[in-house]
Each structure stands twice: as C-alpha cells, then as structure tokens.
Amino acid sequence: MAKRRMLLMLHKIIATLLTGFYGMCGIPGASGYAFDQIVPDVRQPAGVSGGSACPVPSHHLISPGAIAEQWSTVLGTSPVTILTLDQTPAGRLNEVEQVITQSMAVWTGVSGTTLLPGTFAPVTRTPAQNACGSDGVNSICFDQADGAFSPGILAFTRVITADIIGVQVGTGAPATQVGQILDADVYFGPGNSVITFATPAALPSSPKAYDFESLLIHELGHTLGFSHSAVLAAMMYPFAPAPGTFSGTRPSAQQPGAPLGDDDRTGLRALYPDAADTLNIGSLAGRILPANPLSLPASPPGVTGIFGAHVVAVDAASGAVIGATLGGWSCAAPGPAQFDGTYEISHLPVGHNYHIYAEPLDNTVYPSLVTPATASLCRNPTTDAGWPPLQACVIPAVNTSFTTRWRPGT
C-alpha cells in the first residue's frame, strides 16, 4: 500500500515537473484540420443571408463535374518551373497533367465523403500565362509573376467566398449558398535559380527541386476549403518537404488517398459528409469547463466555458491523430456563436478506441494567430456598421489558464 502511494506520488511529481518544464518553455497548441469560415451578412434579408450569424465553412457545391480546374501550360524558361522526366514538349505537358489528375484523385479517394472521382470535371489546358485571377474560373498557374510572392513562399492558393447568396465572381455562376467557393486559384512560384519543382518521375534526378505532387495535393486541399493543420503527418501541414524529398506515401491505383493523413481524411468527411457513410460516424463531443467558473473572463460578457483549447483525438491503437479541433464555441441558428467551451470532433471511424485531450494555447498568442479558425467566428457593430446587436458577438481572448496532463494508464 505504501509502495503504491509512493508510486502515485512519483507520478504526480513527474507530471508536475513535466508540466512546469513544458510550461516554462511555452509548449504551443497543435490544431488539427481547420476550414476558412465566413459569418453570413445577416443585415441582408434572410432570403440571401440565410438569417443565421453562425459561421459557415468555405466549401464547394458537390455534384458530378461541379469542380472545374484549368491549368496554364506556360511552364516558364531557364529554368522551367516544373521539371519533368519527359523533355519533349507534348510529353512534358502530359507528365504535368498526369500529376494534376492524380493529385485530385488523392482527395476524391477518401471514403465517407460526397467528394467522388467524378466531382472534378476533367482538367482543361489554357495557353494563357496569367490564367489565375478573380474570374470565377479555378486555375493552376506555374509562371505567373504575381505581386504577392516573396522569398519563402513556394506556392499559395487564393480562395474567394461570399457572405450572401447571389454574388458572383467574374464569369462564374452566382453563389447559391453562403460560404460557397466562387474562385480558387493555385499559384506556383515561377521557377528561378533557387526554386523549381519536379514531378515524381523527375524528382530522383532533381535533388534541389521541391516535390510538385506534394505541394499540389496540399494546394488542392486549400481549393476544397481547408486551412492549415499543425498535425505533422497531415497533408495540410504548412511547410514543404525538403527539396528532393517527399513526405508520406505516393498515391497508387489501389490507394489513391495514400498521401493524406488521418487528420486530412477526418476533415474532408466533416466538410463534405456522406449521409450514407456507416463507418465514419463516431463523434466525440463535450464542453471544457474550468473547475472555478469565476476564473472565466468577465469581458466580453456571456463566456461560459474555456475558449481556444485544442482538442485532439488520438487513435489508441496506432497513436495517429485522427482529428483535432479548436474547441470552445458552439452555434445554433440564428446565432451568434456562443463561447461555452463546446467541442466536437465528428466523422471518426467507429470500432476504435480514442484518447482525447484538451491543450491550451500559449499565453501570449493573439487570437489572430489562430486565424482563420477563430477570427472569422464573430461580426458586430464595430466590425460591420449596422450589424444587429442580437446576432453580434466578440471573440474572447484565448483561455490558457489550464494545463494538460496525461492520465496514468493512457
């Protein structure tokens, strides 16, 4: 008995030491999949705004051939932006297009979503160098010298959504849903003496080039509505694999979705849920509340739970992060968001055991640092003149006054 008590005490000491040690060093938060969100403009009639001030994630309308992508066949010169194994003009274009098609198949290869292989229309080619722009056409560009590039930026995706229906971009069709993606363009930095990209076939002989396929799969994730994930194994992790390397597994005919992490798959199922899915219907939900309710911030009013905790679900058998979310809020029509400590990680595979933990953000992290996951949750009369007070909210400061401890035995 005495020995057991001593062991328990030892556990407590170790936990305290490690918590203190990690606390000193400012161990940061790890957020999983996230989506760019938009609060509908409820100043407009409910017929166009939906009438609810609850945030809506950016998303595509899903139907066969709904997502069309064109790509610019201008690949630059001296050096070309995309290095290929096949050096013939036609062969080069075919090799690039094959990677584009295969990268789309990576996302449509995930089970339990409405995103199916037929959701992307067959890719089309355009000879225009500057095909990317807010024109309502989804494009992928390789030699467009966009003013947004700076050193350190390899590629980016610009996504446009609207906060009411009926709005259109360029020649695109008007939005029929709030948050619908109206234009998503992928820009690869034009090749230069420092940065080039290589197809999987050319990568082994191009050790200084970045893996084109890895970057394109990541950027296509943005075009589908994803923001970045801090889960290392996720495809939506923001940093590129080192030149000459790729991370994860290459897609194959048997496993088209192989390069994705579990966090990416869970996110895709959450964003494009399939009502007929019977395998990924698990959900972990709850509220994170402080032991002492008086420790909650007095301002803004109405905060009843811990806001800004990262809640992570880890598969007990594999140790993989299956899903993670930034917890602390909920929303029911007509809104606004309530900061009640609620979290939910949905679309988890059933028949598995999970470990779940909540983890604080560090104490000097601005809410803007966890954008867009939190910064786009609220609108109010200060941010938007004439916003109805009853549907207004103010994002509270991220609550960090708690620590994470693994319970013994987990």
Place this chain on the structure above:
Amino acid sequence: MSYKQRRRFLWILFLAGLALLAIAASATTLSRLKLEDLAQESTAVARVRCLGTMSQWQRGEIWTETKFEVLEREKGALPGIIMLRLLGGNVGHLHSHVDEVPSFRAGEEVYLFLWAREGEPYQVLGWSQGTFRIARNPQSGLEMVTQDSASAAIFDPQTRAFRRGGIRNLPVAIFKEKLHKALRQENQ
C-alpha cells in the same frame, strides 16, 4: 523502484523532453526561413504600429493595404509612415483568403521583415515567417515577441509530444540581440 532507479527515470524523462524540444520542425506552401535568412533577404526591418487597414480591388484581385507608423528602424531607410500591400481581404460581400498572409489590427505593434520589388509597395517577407508580434506578458509586464509561423505547433503522435520551430515568447531585448546579430552577419 529504488531511489537510484527513480532518479534515473526522472533524468531520462527530463532529457527526453529536452530532446523533443530541440528537434526542428520539418518543413507545404512555405519554405523555412531562419532569422538569418530573413535578415539577409529583407529590404527593411522595423518595429511598427498598425494605424489601420483598407481592402480594395486592384488589378483583378482583392488586396489589403495596411498603414503602419515606423517606431524603430533596424534595417533600411524607411519613412515615418509605410503602407504594406497583402493579398486577400473583404470587399463588399466577397471574402478573399490566403493562408499564412498576416492580418493586423489598429494599435497592434509588430516587428516586420519587409520586402519589395523595385517600384512596388512593401510586403511582409515570407508572410507569417516575417511577422513577429509583440505582446505584453500580463504577469511580468515584459514585452515578448512571437513569430506568426511559430504559432503552428506540431503534434507528433508517435511521441505524443509537441515540437515547433521559429521564435516564440522571446523578451524584446533578447529578440533584438538576435536580430542585430543576424543583421551583422549579413553585413560581413
């Protein structure tokens, strides 16, 4: 468990923790820029205060222009007021978004590594990587600096631990020391 075994166990845990912290984050959109790279590649470096932002259509895209008052110049000749242009923003009912492009609030103070092509407005070098926000620690009153890209922590499921790269929670004085060292290296 003997005293010796317990002590060894605690040391192993402590060293394992240290090792985890020392592992640098592996680098999809971004290539990793060290402070030295930022110092070398930047056109100017300064501590600035955000005065306000405005989003508008320019050359077929939504851009956000942010006006800053320059408080301290660390590199480059900068006027008292500078204007930054960054992709994305809200105009009318449209919302244009690019991950890792920083956004600023009026009154906020930051160290920025600025970069510009000739004849073009300044932008932030490496976006989130060239943005170092200043926050006052509520307990100590000390001003601390955190790099935007350092907010992305990495959870390693194998070790059930966190690791990260970048600058985080560094007192301003220490940050400036590191910055000056990086700038001196650039001049050598």
